[in-house]
Amino acid sequence: MTPQSSFARYNVRMHDPSRLQSIWESPEGSGKVSYIDQTLLPHKRVVRRLKCFEDALEAIILMRVRGAPLIGVTAAFGMALAAQDCGSRFFDRRFKKHARQMLQTRPTAVNLRAAVDYQLNALTDIARPRQTRRVLLRSARQFMNQEIRYSERIGRFGAAVLKRLYRKKRKKLNILTHCNAGILACVKWGTATAPIYRAAMEGVPLHVWVDETRPRNQGASLTAWEMKECGIEHTVIADNAGAHLMQRGEVDLVITGADRVTANGDAANKIGTLLKAIAAREYKVPFWVAFPTTTIDRTIRDGVREIPIEERPQDEVTHIRGRSGKHILSVQLTPDKTRAANPAFDVTPGRLITGYITEQGAVDASKFRAIH
Amino acid sequence: MTPQSSFARYNVRMHDPSRLQSIWESPEGSGKVSYIDQTLLPHKRVVRRLKCFEDALEAIILMRVRGAPLIGVTAAFGMALAAQDCGSRFFDRRFKKHARQMLQTRPTAVNLRAAVDYQLNALTDIARPRQTRRVLLRSARQFMNQEIRYSERIGRFGAAVLKRLYRKKRKKLNILTHCNAGILACVKWGTATAPIYRAAMEGVPLHVWVDETRPRNQGASLTAWEMKECGIEHTVIADNAGAHLMQRGEVDLVITGADRVTANGDAANKIGTLLKAIAAREYKVPFWVAFPTTTIDRTIRDGVREIPIEERPQDEVTHIRGRSGKHILSVQLTPDKTRAANPAFDVTPGRLITGYITEQGAVDASKFRAIH
Numbered sequence: 161m162t163p164q165s166s167f168a169r170y171n172v173r174m175h176d177p178s179r180l181q182s183i184w185e186s187p188e189g190s191g192k193v194s195y196i197d198q199t200l201l202p203h204k205r206v207v208r209r210l211k212c213f214e215d216a217l218e219a220i221i222l223m224r225v226r227g228a229p230l231i232g233v234t235a236a237f238g239m240a241l242a243a244q245d246c247g248s249r250f251f252d253r254r255f256k257k258h259a260r261q262m263l264q265t266r267p268t269a270v271n272l273r274a275a276v277d278y279q280l281n282a283l284t285d286i287a288r289p290r291q292t293r294r295v296l297l298r299s300a301r302q303f304m305n306q307e308i309r310y311s312e313r314i315g316r317f318g319a320a321v322l323k324r325l326y327r328k329k330r331k332k333l334n335i336l337t338h339c340n341a342g343i344l345a346c347v348k349w350g351t352a353t354a355p356i357y358r359a360a361m362e363g364v365p366l367h368v369w370v371d372e373t374r375p376r377n378q379g380a381s382l383t384a385w386e387m388k389e390c391g392i393e394h395t396v397i398a399d400n401a402g403a404h405l406m407q408r409g410e411v412d413l414v415i416t417g418a419d420r421v422t423a424n425g426d427a428a429n430k431i432g433t434l435l436k437a438i439a440a441r442e443y444k445v446p447f448w449v450a451f452p453t454t455t456i457d458r459t460i461r462d463g464v465r466e467i468p469i470e471e472r473p474q475d476e477v478t479h480i481r482g483r484s485g486k487h488i489l490s491v492q493l494t495p496d497k498t499r500a501a502n503p504a505f506d507v508t509p510g511r512l513i514t515g516y517i518t519e520q521g522a523v524d525a526s527k528f529r530a531i532h
Numbered sequence: 533m534t535p536q537s538s539f540a541r542y543n544v545r546m547h548d549p550s551r552l553q554s555i556w557e558s559p560e561g562s563g564k565v566s567y568i569d570q571t572l573l574p575h576k577r578v579v580r581r582l583k584c585f586e587d588a589l590e591a592i593i594l595m596r597v598r599g600a601p602l603i604g605v606t607a608a609f610g611m612a613l614a615a616q617d618c619g620s621r622f623f624d625r626r627f628k629k630h631a632r633q634m635l636q637t638r639p640t641a642v643n644l645r646a647a648v649d650y651q652l653n654a655l656t657d658i659a660r661p662r663q664t665r666r667v668l669l670r671s672a673r674q675f676m677n678q679e680i681r682y683s684e685r686i687g688r689f690g691a692a693v694l695k696r697l698y699r700k701k702r703k704k705l706n707i708l709t710h711c712n713a714g715i716l717a718c719v720k721w722g723t724a725t726a727p728i729y730r731a732a733m734e735g736v737p738l739h740v741w742v743d744e745t746r747p748r749n750q751g752a753s754l755t756a757w758e759m760k761e762c763g764i765e766h767t768v769i770a771d772n773a774g775a776h777l778m779q780r781g782e783v784d785l786v787i788t789g790a791d792r793v794t795a796n797g798d799a800a801n802k803i804g805t806l807l808k809a810i811a812a813r814e815y816k817v818p819f820w821v822a823f824p825t826t827t828i829d830r831t832i833r834d835g836v837r838e839i840p841i842e843e844r845p846q847d848e849v850t851h852i853r854g855r856s857g858k859h860i861l862s863v864q865l866t867p868d869k870t871r872a873a874n875p876a877f878d879v880t881p882g883r884l885i886t887g888y889i890t891e892q893g894a895v896d897a898s899k900f901r902a903i904h
Contacts, residue, residue, distance in 0.1 A: 202867035369873075372849065372865065374746055374770040380850075380865045388867050396872045398746040398849055400771050400804025404878035407806065407836060432772025434779065435807045438814045464779060477744065477770055478752075480852055482863025491854025491863055493744065493752045495574035495760050500768040501741075506776035 174391040177357040180343045182230050191297050193237045197224045198344055202385035203483040213242035213258055220265045227345020228419045228455060229307045232271030235262050236303040239279035240296035267468045268428055268505045270420040270457045278303050304347055310452035311349035313519035318355020318450055321522050322364055325413055332365040333412045336402060339373045339430035340382035341417020351417040351450040360392055368394040369405060373430060375476040375502060402436050406443035414440050418451040423532045425510025425525055426463025431503055437512040450517040456532060463507040474500040546763040549729040552715045554602050563669050565609045569596045570716055574757035575855040585614035585630055592637045599717020600791045600827060601679045604643030607634050608675040611651035612668035639840045640800055640877045642792040642829045650675050676719055682824035683721035685891035690727020690822055691734055693894050697785060698736045705784045708741040708774060711802035712754035713789020723789040723822040732764055740766040741777060745802060747848040747874060774808050778815035786812045790823040795904045797882025797897055798835025803875055809884040822889040828904060835879045846872040
């Protein structure tokens with residue numbers, strides 16, 4: 161029996177992950193952009209349309225779309241849709257006002273700024289103002305397709321990392337992931353999940369520990385949902401369980417996404433990532449971070465001191481949404497009027513990270529710092 | 533201004549913690565034992581009676597009472613109540629069967645075994661079988677009062693640790709605690725919370741970071757409730773936030789309880805404790821564990837290998853209980869049929885622990901191992 165045949169036998173129940181997409185234009189070129197409302201997952205799959213700039217703003221603010229790459233793509237389409245709202249005379253001023261509004265929605269992810277800059281650049285190339293909307297839509301489409309290409313490449317480079325580990329361990333890999341750096345955080349494939357999907361497609365036997373990721377539970381609701389859709393074996397755990405599993409040798413690798421990565425390799429990601437990175441080093445579990453190079457912010461060196469951390473509303477901690485019968489509702493967890501703190505991200509210093517996977521390749525931490 | 537006067541000014545809103553009790557006999561000597569049903573906190577304060585052995589069994593299994601010391605006290609009263617169910621002839625055999633049943637309810641806490649042994653010992657001293665119930669009730673009362681004394685002493689020794697830290701830092705102390713090792717886990721004062729209450733009463737300015745403690749949320753529901761009842765300044769956080777707060781210097785000390793401590797100082801405690809201990813060492817935050825010496829299990833040396841870890845039902849992870857309007861209900865968080873793992877405890881190796889607070893004193897980790 162060759163390894164390949166055992167690979168193929170293992171993942172017979174897998175579905176093609178590339179059929180799942182978080183945001184799309186249909187038909188292409190029409191400017192009709194739809195997305196999955198992630199606030200209702202995993203209980204309801206509701207598709208919404210982006211009809212105007214404000215729709216995009218709302219989708220980002222209400223976190224119907226979330227995840228650094230998807231926020232960027234939504235913002236790019238939002239800026240294109242802004243074009244129809246702007247008269248030719250005041251166009252520039254209004255467009256820049258829209259750009260500022262868009263930039264204020266979420267402070268941590270750098271992709272949002274990249275998307276808005278991408279569209280502002282596209283704007284400078286426009287000769288005839290009446291083509292503005294069409295040009296910006298094309299530009300948004302390019303931006304989206306670029307994200308898809310990046311995710312595909314992250315999947316291929318990351319799968320090689322997993323295959324190497326599998327060849328060493330010769331047993332089913334247990335991979336822990338935090339939050340959702342998946343299809344639903346990107347457009348297709350995901351960042352942290354792309355190597356998992358690709359490796360599974362290529363037959364690496366694997367199982368994923370899905371951190372539920374309080375307070376917004378993106379792991380329990382989104383990662384679990386897409387792993388199920390793609391037929392990947394997975395188990396949801398409380399965020400508290402990670403070190404215990406590592407201590408018992410039940411985690412072979414941790415892989416997460418990132419919302420912003422500095423030139424020296426510090427990575428801002430969902431709150432709780434840092435705890436897992438510290439534990440992974442304690443138990444000598446490789447800790448990899450996957451993201452497109454657009455997530456790198458070269459203006460910052462010291463991530464811990466310089467990356468702004470979004471403080472989100474208290475009720476995300478004091479309350480939680482879930483399904484009761486046919487209803488999706490929010491229940492209160494704490495006593496009335498209990499104060500809560502809700503930092504949404506934390507910064508993992510580069511020294512705790514084993515390696516980085518981008519669309520340019522998978523590299524060790526030391527090499528990453530040498531390149532960027 | 534002397535330190536004492538600034539102490540006194542700080543905690544004017546504090547209420548006496550000793551007026552709160554998790555389980556009590558009223559009137560004393562009556563055998564009428566009541567307890568607060570902790571599954572309904574913080575939303576409803578429901579008091580239930582222990583009328584027979586099965587009531588105690590049920591209270592422990594359904595986790596209406598929880599926390600190592602309180603489980604022990606409930607078991608002690610349960611064994612006393614078992615006496616009325618046992619005819620004199622088969623008494624011994626039946627009693628031992630009850631003892632076995634009781635021991636099977638929760639595997640990790642050593643206090644349960646201590647309580648059952650305590651009652652089995654009391655039984656051997658009984659001359660006249662008709663006095664059995666009375667003698668066992670008296671014994672349970674002694675066991676309970678012993679726990680109260682232990683908690684009081686833990687409070688005094690632990691407060692000295694906090695005062696020493698306050699004298700060094702000269703600023704309001706930020707203390708992080710995980711799960712509920714509070715009044716509701718004991719009878720009065722708590723273990724991890726006893727030093728906090730005592731220090732606050734003695735005027736140390738402090739603020740408590742309350743880990744919500746998924747999956748059962750004992751922090752968000754129980755610790756937050758009793759901190760509020762006692763007027764201690766506190767903030768609930770997702771379990772994920774701890775390392776981020778430590779990295780930013782916002783945690784001066786971590787203090788937790790323990791469900792079982794080995795002779796070499798390994799401590800089993802609520803799942804997630806280990807993550808905080810590893811992070812605390814990373815950021816040089818003192819990590820203290822508070823427990824009565826009855827929690828020490830001298831039969832075990834290597835806690836990581838030998839302490840059995842209770843695997844609890846999956847639905848504690850896939851679902852959560854909370855309040856919606858007037859109703860307390862459970863909502864589903866994950867997709868249907870999602871698999872979850874739910875290890876209820878983890879073991880923190882002694883090398884990660886700064887010091888131990890018991891009713892015998894507060895000692896450094898190295899000294900603890902020398903004594904026990």
